[in-house]
Amino acid sequence: MAMTDLLKAEDIKKALDAFAVADSFDHRKFFELVGMRAMEADSVNKVFQALDVDASGYIEEEELKFVLKGFSEEGRDLTDAETKKFLDAADKDGDGKIGMDGTEARGYRPLHC
Secondary structure, eight states: OOGTTTHHHHHHHHHHHHOOTTTTOOOHHHHHHHTTGSSSSHHHHHHHHHHOTTTTSSSHHHHHHHHHHHHHHOOOOHHHHHHHHHHHHHOOOOOOOOOOSSHHHHHHHHHHO
């Protein structure tokens, strides 16, 4: 499923443009700009599944580095510092990955949106 099936292409472009410069990424602001704040939980889950490239049920650090490319091929890679900051904010149980089950599922939407 393409992200444009879930989100507006113009919102994705606006969000990517806002964080085009390295070390400028703010996950909360990004997810707000792409329109996820207003999404139902089921739609947020579909976005999560699209970003979970290996379909493991988790977004691991390596997948997180390329999260912007998950929204559009024009997206840049996150820097190591951005990736670590994002993972530290979203990894509720400290296992080094972000999951959509248990407490992380409940924490994912407010944290990112």
